[in-house]
Amino acid sequence: MFSGRWLAAQTVAIYVLLVAFTFTFEKPSAQAASGFERPNLTQFKPRKSKGAGRSISRNKATYQKIDRTSDGYRLEYGFKNFNGDALTMRAELDAAVVAESIKEFGFRKKDFDDLDAWYKKARKLASEQTNKFLKAQKFTSQKAADVASRQAQKSLDRELDLLAKAYRKRRVQIYEKAGFRLKEKGVVEADVAGMVRRNWKRLRPLAKSFNGIASERRYKQEDLIGAVTAMVQTSMRYEIPDKDEGTRTIGGILPPMKALILGQGDCDTKTGVIASILSNWPNIKMVGLGIPGHYLMAFHQIPRRGDVFIEYKGLQYVMIESAGPAWLRPGVVGDSTMAYLKGGNNFRIQPL
Numbered sequence: 001m002f003s004g005r006w007l008a009a010q011t012v013a014i015y016v017l018l019v020a021f022t023f024t025f026e027k028p029s030a031q032a033a034s035g036f037e038r039p040n041l042t043q044f045k046p047r048k049s050k051g052a053g054r055s056i057s058r059n060k061a062t063y064q065k066i067d068r069t070s071d072g073y074r075l076e077y078g079f080k081n082f083n084g085d086a087l088t089m090r091a092e093l094d095a096a097v098v099a100e101s102i103k104e105f106g107f108r109k110k111d112f113d114d115l116d117a118w119y120k121k122a123r124k125l126a127s128e129q130t131n132k133f134l135k136a137q138k139f140t141s142q143k144a145a146d147v148a149s150r151q152a153q154k155s156l157d158r159e160l161d162l163l164a165k166a167y168r169k170r171r172v173q174i175y176e177k178a179g180f181r182l183k184e185k186g187v188v189e190a191d192v193a194g195m196v197r198r199n200w201k202r203l204r205p206l207a208k209s210f211n212g213i214a215s216e217r218r219y220k221q222e223d224l225i226g227a228v229t230a231m232v233q234t235s236m237r238y239e240i241p242d243k244d245e246g247t248r249t250i251g252g253i254l255p256p257m258k259a260l261i262l263g264q265g266d267c268d269t270k271t272g273v274i275a276s277i278l279s280n281w282p283n284i285k286m287v288g289l290g291i292p293g294h295y296l297m298a299f300h301q302i303p304r305r306g307d308v309f310i311e312y313k314g315l316q317y318v319m320i321e322s323a324g325p326a327w328l329r330p331g332v333v334g335d336s337t338m339a340y341l342k343g344g345n346n347f348r349i350q351p352l
Contacts, residue, residue, distance in 0.1 A: 061086045062234050064263045071095055073261045075206075077235040082226040082329040087213055089231055091205035093257060101202055101257040105195070106248030107178035115174065119167045123160060130156045180251065190253040192288050192295065193350050195272045199256045200279035206260075207280035225278060225299060225320075225330055232274050233324030237264040267323035268295035274322050275352040287317055290348035291340050296321050297352065299330070307331030308341070312349055 065076040072095040078088045130152050139145040172182060179198070181191040214224045236259065243252050252266070256276045259265040265273065271288060275297060278284045285300035289310070298317035303309040308331055309318045321328045321337065328334065333341075 064235050064237075066261060066263055073098065075260060077231050077263075079227075079231045079235045080327070081223065081230050082327075083223055085217060085227075087227055087231075089206065089209045089213070089227075091209045093202075093205060093261065097202050098257045098261060101199055101255050104177075104198070105179040105255045105258075106245060106250040107174055107180065108247050108249070110247070111174050111178075112171070115167070115170055119163065122163050126156060126159045126163065178248075179255070188251070190251050190268060192253075192268055192272050192275070193352050195253075195255055196275045196279055196352050199272070199276045202257055203260075203273075203276045204280060206277050210277065221281075221284070222301070222330070224281075225284070228274055228277050229320055229322070229330055230327065232265075232270045232322060234327055235263075236260075236270060236273070236324070238266060238270075238323060238325045239264040240266045241269065270322040270324065271295055271297045271352075274320065279352070285315070285317075286352040287312055288350040288352050289319065290350070291337070291345065294323075294336065294340075296323070296333070296337060301330075303331065308333050308338070310347065310349070 061078060061080040063076075063078040067074040069092070073093045075091050075093065076088060078086070080086050134148065134152055137148060139148065175182060175188060176191070176194070179191055179195055180188050181194070183189055210224060210228060213219070213227060217223070219227070241250065241252050241254050243249060253272070254262070254265055254269045256269075256273045259269050259273050275286050275288070278286060278299070287298050287310075289296050289298055296319060298310055298312075298319045300315050301318045303316055303318050307318050309316050311317070318331045319333050319337070320330045321333050323334075326334060
């Protein structure tokens with residue numbers, strides 16, 4: 001009679017090799033024509049949704065004032081639009097909504113440590129159960145023992161493969177829940193489009209303020225987009241966020257609500273702010289544009305003479321340099337972006 005013990009020992013050896021293989025495939029990223037009339041104000045009615053103070057002055061037209069209230073934040077941003085109008089945007093944000101937006105963004109090392117611990121335990125348990133089964137068997141011949149060993153190993157391999165797939169899926173889900181996504185070659189980057197989807201309703205108070213400005217000034221779409229762009233470019237300081245915030249990794253980007261209550265951000269952060277505000281108007285189509293070390297955006301509009309634009313899926317999109325602090329109207333880009341364009345390079349395009 002052949003015992004199943006030596007077969008179980010072989011299975012354990014295979015398990016040890018398999019469990020040594022991990023899925024640490026991610027590393028943080030530094031970052032990556034037909035005409036129509038411009039719509040009038042009634043045509044881009046805002047999309048409906050359910051839903052310690054600081055003051056910095058640069059000149060009479062451009063400033064920010066951010067106050068903490070009993071139940072939230074009071075924002076006041078002064079800026080000059082590209083048509084020459086001196087404007088003021090005023091809005092109030094609810095503290096609970098701001099906190100929710102901040103809390104949902106960023107991932108923790110503990111999230112992955114817990115996942116790794118589950119994965120290791122599940123694989124070990126699968127191997128132990130296979131070993132326990134083989135030990136309990138009695139074989140009448142070497143051939144029967146070999147057949148049982150092969151069948152047990154195939155069964156274990158299938159189970160380990162399913163566990164590996166579940167592990168990878170859960171790992172991706174941790175990133176997605178935290179506002180990130182996996183690019184090619186396992187590089188992790190902030191999901192700006194996902195950030196916009198999560199936050200456009202939360203920025204409804206700012207959209208209402210801009211809608212009031214547009215009504216008072218009789219703005220059409222171009223001036224409205226210009227106003228939002230000018231505010232974010234010039235009234236919000238240009239500062240690069242840290243990659244980590246406490247125990248969370250935020251990858252050098254702030255969610256729009258935090259950027260607004262701090263009054264600062266860099267290129268991808270400010271793109272998220274502009275796109276989140278403008279997403280309250282359902283007919284404004286936007287895309288994010290990634291180039292090495294920089295992020296900007298573009299909106300669907302027939303370009304004017306001299307405008308810098310791209311074509312995407314048969315439509316023309318006029319570029320916006322979100323970052324500032326330069327005061328660049330839509331259709332005008334910075335020197336580094338222009339040099340990249342002249343070099344014949346392509347953008348990574350992400351619908352917003």
